[in-house]
Amino acid sequence: MPDRIYNFSPGPATLPQEVLKQASKDIVNFNDKGIGLIELSHRSKEFMAVADEAESLVRELLEVPDNYKVLFLQGGASTQFAMIPMNLLGADQKGTYLNTGTWAKKAIKEANIIAQADVAYSSEDTTFNHVPAQGDYSVADDSEYLYFVTNNTIYGTQFKDMPVSDKMLIADMSSDILSRKIDISKFGIIFAGAQKNMGPAGVTVVIIREDLLDRAPETLPTMLRYKTHADKGSMFNTPPCFAIYCVGLVCKWVKANGGVEAMAKMDAEKAAILYDMIDSTDFYKGHAQQDSRSLMNVTFNLPSPELETQFIAEAAAQGLDGLKGHRSIGGCRASIYNAFPKQGVLDLVAFMQEFEKNNS
């Protein structure tokens, strides 16, 4: 194997090599202090500075307004599926959900355990191959929020424009945070598991409007209240220090490379190379409808499952790894988040052309 392969995994995913190298050094001896980063007390001034910097960079890159808290929590997006209704909905209240894939469905399930999920749109009967356009659904007057998943990792679809509603928006941005400019003031909560576009697995970034912190009922356990974490700067208990540190490093890398707008431009470029290839032939077929195509996860099929298996194996042998689609839809998927290099996309396209020539 070469020193570095191209890793198309959907998450945990490719990270910038600079981030890995810095982490490699700091783990053994942080700032030449004679102590490893993961050995630092979370209350030490060294680690507090790491966490503060990570938060500041998230705020800066995403232009987070002052009346929003940025939290570093544990438990993944899956825990947010429950925490959101637990904090925001009484048992007789409801939130509106757009069912655009597996992760939306899971969020709907949790909302229905705690309160009521009003599903205003579903693309399930077309194997989630698109997201709704404005006007395809309506949000009930008595709904507390409109919940959606900005990018659907499994199906390779993405909201190009954010839904517009007079209700507050709540978004799972696990797989496209830091890849697009957003107007956070329209949102009550934005959350993202870090392991796709922000860092390693083990931390969830939650951006929450401050007035929502007081809505949790008295019966909610301490760790499940956003307020607990907001009041203590995400240090109510020992936080996932290493993952937070890595989020800080990734944010530094994003900033050094031009910020979110530069990421968006490069992501669009990379995705276009791949979609142009797919559109240029009948051998490869994109799963997502054109207007719903994701810039993060490119899903496609070959003429047969056998050819797909062969394609994935031959690609891996050439250092193009992790191209297998999610088990729920099969096929192939190339995840090309911010940190995925353009050269890897070019190499994949060259491989696709060669594979088509040899097998059609």
Next chain:
Amino acid sequence: MPDRIYNFSPGPATLPQEVLKQASKDIVNFNDKGIGLIELSHRSKEFMAVADEAESLVRELLEVPDNYKVLFLQGGASTQFAMIPMNLLGADQKGTYLNTGTWAKKAIKEANIIAQADVAYSSEDTTFNHVPAQGDYSVADDSEYLYFVTNNTIYGTQFKDMPVSDKMLIADMSSDILSRKIDISKFGIIFAGAQKNMGPAGVTVVIIREDLLDRAPETLPTMLRYKTHADKGSMFNTPPCFAIYCVGLVCKWVKANGGVEAMAKMDAEKAAILYDMIDSTDFYKGHAQQDSRSLMNVTFNLPSPELETQFIAEAAAQGLDGLKGHRSIGGCRASIYNAFPKQGVLDLVAFMQEFEKNNS
């Protein structure tokens, strides 16, 4: 600063240097596969092998019986404080708690949010300077379990012998797991935040008897059910991969160094050196009663708070770091978990003798 200082932090804490060096290498290129450890998909065969090995080693080192699951969860011990009553108690049921310090108190608070905590003993009126002996308390017939904290990090106390009860035991072993042999068959649940004796912050190891998995009420969100995680081998959602990997490395190190019994012997030796020093003079005074002394966290005071501040600063300047006691009791604390080297304890004792000579 030297390449490596002695880090007496209570957690996150000192890890074996071999573990740090291996992690440093694997983060950039895991098994020479051309991909960093934290970039591996959690469903890849490489990471599955890492997680399986970590679980096997925990099972082997702690002699976990076959009818117990070993889970790697997120959210720290603080989340377990709530998950335990949420999974095991109906609103009208109760668990018995021994209040031996801050962490026990927090667990009691959560149990009272969800059901009822019956506090059978408290050492709060003596600043938690001891743990109860067998016979100091009784467990009500209608209690579902007896909950206790095996080692109290803040106060430096520890149960030398585990409580005996006909009810199942539930133990927070965050700060002394892997440091002592235990008969797990007496326990319903044992849990431990990894960041003291098992690894970095970001993962909680939960050992749970299988018959308890079905006790959660239908109204409990998916991520808060132990069964969710048990059924999926801790892979229901993306787990904290790096922290699990490190737990595996720490377990390998424990095994290579003789296992839990060898750790217990070495821990007793290290603690004795420090307690003997404290007992040999009136300048230093131990906080914990002799029969409750912790082998993990040695708490002590100097003649005045001013001398304590000076002591902590001068020690740090000599590379003996993190000796400040918890803000709730002040004074000094030396945390000397499994991975803390004996030489660091000897150096601390030499410094203590020198400091006493210069300041008494």
